[in-house]
Amino acid sequence: MNIDRRRNLGPANVKPLVFAESAPAKQDPDTRVFLETGLIQNCNGSSYLENDKTIIITSVYGPRPNFTRSFNDQANLKINVELSKFLPLDNFKDNQKNIVPDKDRLVSSLESFLLSNYQSLILLQNYPKSSIEIFVQVVALNPTHSLLYTLKNILNSVSVALVDSGLNIKAIACSGYSGSDSHETVVNFAAKDEILGIWSDFQDFDSTFDQSIDACENDSAQLRKEINGYLLKKATKNAS
Amino acid sequence: MVLSTAEKSYIYESLSGENTLRTDSRKYNEFRPLKAACSFVPNCNGSSRVYTADGIECITSVKAKVVKTKDLANLIAVEVDIEGQRDNSALCLDLSALLQRSLVNNFDYEILRLTDKYYFQIYVDVLILSVPGDFKNSSYTLYSLLSLISMGSYLALKSCKLPLLTSTTNDREIEEEPSFADDWELATDLIPESSEFQPVLVFVVGLVGSNVIIDPSLDEEQVLENGVCIGYSQGNIVPPIQSVALSTVDGKPFDRKTLAKATGLVKEIGQPVTQALDAILSEEVDEYGSVF
Amino acid sequence: MSRLELYSPEGLRVDGRRWNELRRFECRTNTHPHAADGSAYVQQGNSKILCLVKGPMEHGANLAAGTKLDANGPVLSITINYPPFAANDRKKRQKNDRRLQEISIILKRCFMKTIVLKNYSRTVIDISLTVLAMDGGLLACFCNAITLALIDAGISLYDYVSAISIGLFDQTPLLDMNTLEESDLSFVTIGVVGDSDKLNLMLCEDKIPLDKLERLISLGIEGCHRVKQLMDHQMRVAGQELQERQ
Numbered sequence: 001m002n003i004d005r006r007r008n009l010g011p012a013n014v015k016p017l018v019f020a021e022s023a024p025a026k027q028d029p030d031t032r033v034f035l036e037t038g039l040i041q042n043c044n045g046s047s048y049l050e051n052d053k054t055i056i057i058t059s060v061y062g063p064r065p066n067f068t069r070s071f072n073d074q075a076n077l078k079i080n081v082e083l084s085k086f087l088p089l090d091n092f093k094d095n096q097k098n099i100v101p102d103k104d105r106l107v108s109s110l111e112s113f114l115l116s117n118y119q120s121l122i123l124l125q126n127y128p129k130s131s132i133e134i135f136v137q138v139v140a141l142n143p144t145h146s147l148l149y150t151l152k153n154i155l156n157s158v159s160v161a162l163v164d165s166g167l168n169i170k171a172i173a174c175s176g177y178s179g180s181d182s183h184e185t186v187v188n189f190a191a192k193d194e195i196l197g198i199w200s201d202f203q204d205f206d207s208t209f210d211q212s213i214d215a216c217e218n219d220s221a222q223l224r225k226e227i228n229g230y231l232l233k234k235a236t237k238n239a240s
Numbered sequence: 241m242v243l244s245t246a247e248k249s250y251i252y253e254s255l256s257g258e259n260t261l262r263t264d265s266r267k268y269n270e271f272r273p274l275k276a277a278c279s280f281v282p283n284c285n286g287s288s289r290v291y292t293a294d295g296i297e298c299i300t301s302v303k304a305k306v307v308k309t310k311d312l313a314n315l316i317a318v319e320v321d322i323e324g325q326r327d328n329s330a331l332c333l334d335l336s337a338l339l340q341r342s343l344v345n346n347f348d349y350e351i352l353r354l355t356d357k358y359y360f361q362i363y364v365d366v367l368i369l370s371v372p373g374d375f376k377n378s379s380y381t382l383y384s385l386l387s388l389i390s391m392g393s394y395l396a397l398k399s400c401k402l403p404l405l406t407s408t409t410n411d412r413e414i415e416e417e418p419s420f421a422d423d424w425e426l427a428t429d430l431i432p433e434s435s436e437f438q439p440v441l442v443f444v445v446g447l448v449g450s451n452v453i454i455d456p457s458l459d460e461e462q463v464l465e466n467g468v469c470i471g472y473s474q475g476n477i478v479p480p481i482q483s484v485a486l487s488t489v490d491g492k493p494f495d496r497k498t499l500a501k502a503t504g505l506v507k508e509i510g511q512p513v514t515q516a517l518d519a520i521l522s523e524e525v526d527e528y529g530s531v532f
Numbered sequence: 533m534s535r536l537e538l539y540s541p542e543g544l545r546v547d548g549r550r551w552n553e554l555r556r557f558e559c560r561t562n563t564h565p566h567a568a569d570g571s572a573y574v575q576q577g578n579s580k581i582l583c584l585v586k587g588p589m590e591h592g593a594n595l596a597a598g599t600k601l602d603a604n605g606p607v608l609s610i611t612i613n614y615p616p617f618a619a620n621d622r623k624k625r626q627k628n629d630r631r632l633q634e635i636s637i638i639l640k641r642c643f644m645k646t647i648v649l650k651n652y653s654r655t656v657i658d659i660s661l662t663v664l665a666m667d668g669g670l671l672a673c674f675c676n677a678i679t680l681a682l683i684d685a686g687i688s689l690y691d692y693v694s695a696i697s698i699g700l701f702d703q704t705p706l707l708d709m710n711t712l713e714e715s716d717l718s719f720v721t722i723g724v725v726g727d728s729d730k731l732n733l734m735l736c737e738d739k740i741p742l743d744k745l746e747r748l749i750s751l752g753i754e755g756c757h758r759v760k761q762l763m764d765h766q767m768r769v770a771g772q773e774l775q776e777r778q
Contacts, residue, residue, distance in 0.1 A: 105340075119485055194493035194495060198483050199482045200481040200482065209477075283618065283667075297564065297567060323611075363622055532563040
């Protein structure tokens with residue numbers, strides 16, 4: 001007789017265990033943004049950005065004198081990203097593959113990406129012998145937001161804080177996001193067709209890559225209109 | 241070398257000009273000469289050494305371990321260590337994160353599978369032996385190491401050998417620990433020759449004016465306006481497509497045409513670079529290596 | 533005790549050597565001509581070590597801030613790179629691993645006695661060691677690699693320092709231990725100056741009966757002399773090549 005020692009088959013009358021569907025249906029992210037500048041008093045510029053339960057606070061310090069040994073002919077830009085404790089980082093995954101990322105590495109990648117963006121935006125050569133520091137705090141995070149979507153919010157928050165700080169910048173940057181199930185792209189635009197930085201995990205590279213950049217550009221243009229409107233309103237209010 | 245303003249402007253003008261004249265008279269799509277060797281560390285499943293003429297050397301090792309897991313994304317661990325830099329320095333963390341992300345996103349997990357429960361865990365350890373002495377007071381960054389590191393990991397993964405599995409795999413549901421042949425002569429390749437899969441290569445492309453250059457040298461980096469790293473695997477562009485800071489001064493935004501040029505460049509040179517690396521792999525290395 | 537028979541009654545060790553036999557010793561110099569002033573690669577059995585020497589120079593890149601230059605001799609800075617893949621089982625080590633720091637201090641003391649100090653006052657010599665694969669004899673390999681790299685860098689030494697580890701199995705001394713033997717037996721590492729009987733380096737971290745120590749050391753000195761010959765041979769070959777090139 002053939003005995004099923006390894007229990008390959010199991011008892012004959014079993015029923016598979018089925019759990020109720022627990023994940024909620026995927027919704028389009030709420031793109032409405034609440035923005036306020038100048039809330040923090042002791043820094044040179046700040047912004048508060050809220051988007052669908054994600055809260056990001058950015059403060060800009062500088063230009064301040066920099067006393068290093070060597071002479072630097074342009075400002076030294078430092079960017080510091082802080083992800084608050086207990087943020088739900090599970091969704092900061094790459095492309096459906098759930099990496100729960102190492103937090104240090106994540107922060108460091110964000111910092112270096114921001115640095116590469118704003119290094120070419122701020123006119124650093126106007127501030128010799130000084131340093132400029134930007135602190136980004138992600139205070140709260142919507143658990144459904146992906147890494148790149150949050151990155152877009154961070155970029156916009158930093159751009160607005162820079163305007164508030166009155167530092168010399170080449171343009172007001174504004175980033176756009178486009179995402180689908182298979183890929184996500186964030187592009188930071190200094191102006192139309194002027195890319196400051198791109199971060200994309202585009203799997204099947206073809207003509208749709210261009211489309212996704214188009215989508216980013218549209219997204220950024222729309223946001224830019226809003227941000228410009230807000231900044232103008234604020235400026236005229238201050239003037240009057 | 242720290243460049244003077246005049247030198248910078250000279251190099252910038254010639255790079256951004258019509259013909260992309262580079263300081264070492266390379267073409268825009270030409271690499272600096274590289275040397276490489278594989279499988280010279282006896283303790284590792286796969287290893288490689290890639291070094292350039294300017295003394296930067298990258299040693300990569302791949303070690304495999306059998307683990308019981310369901311979480312496939314954790315099967316690849318990457319650690320980059322740079323001589324003279326702390327383990328938690330921004331550069332080390334960044335390069336590790338970038339390489340890990342690019343490998344994890346483009347990996348064929350089938351080749352790591354033993355049974356439904358057991359997988360090979362792969363550790364990729366990268367060691368940069370020496371960095372240029374003037375690194376601290378110059379305006380270039382070392383993100384350009386990324387392309388060297390990715391070539392190192394490509395070679396190490398391709399040369400990685402695993403012991404022959406002797407236990408059965410057909411009853412995959414069974415919780416049976418895999419067992420392996422003792423004879424190392426029977427070892428199989430991690431990536432079998434029949435497999436289409438190639439580990440990802442990451443190229444660093446420098447952007448200057450409306451020109452793109454591959455593999456920027458340290459002198460060139462100081463005048464570059466921007467940079468992107470672009471992944472390549474099996475004839476296609478794969479993630480990451482990400483901008484990196486190659487220089488800390490005089491950055492500028494770039495337009496979409498330049499970005500398209502950069503991806504086009506990577507598509508064009510990906511194949512020859514892969515072929516060159518595969519040629520290195522086919523060279524035999526004797527165990528008592530003449531590697532050094 | 534381990535399951536392995538470390539020394540068989542017929543007089544064979546786990547890897548088939550006799551008690552007084554060295555492992556295969558290979559070395560190269562000037563392996564990294566562009567990266568450093570002097571470089572060497574040493575292979576003892578399955579242990580592989582790289583050594584890069586930068587200097588003598590006025591400022592050291594890896595020197596801690598505030599270190600004063602010495603008017604009477606060079607400041608030696610020895611950094612040890614022990615990557616996680618070097619040992620048989622992958623294990624991550626901290627940069628400031630205590631054992632490695634201790635080894636670096638021991639090596640520093642040894643080479644401060646070997647370098648002709650008066651030639652290098654107010655300079656820095658940077659030595660960086662990288663372990664590619666480790667199969668026993670860590671300190672000995674380091675010492676041999678540094679000697680070769682210093683010679684390659686053209687730094688004046690009084691003589692070669694060659695080092696070897698010797699273990700004790702019951703009554704028998706065993707020359708040049710590998711990892712398996714090191715983990716089970718007590719051993720001592722010695723470094724010898726040139727062809728003399730002078731010890732420049734000695735490290736013993738285990739218990740060894742005092743009456744056996746002399747036998748261990750005399751076997752070790754013989755082993756060191758042999759290693760010195762092999763290094764000297766390699767240096768002469770390298771010198772010849774250099775001459776032919778000119």
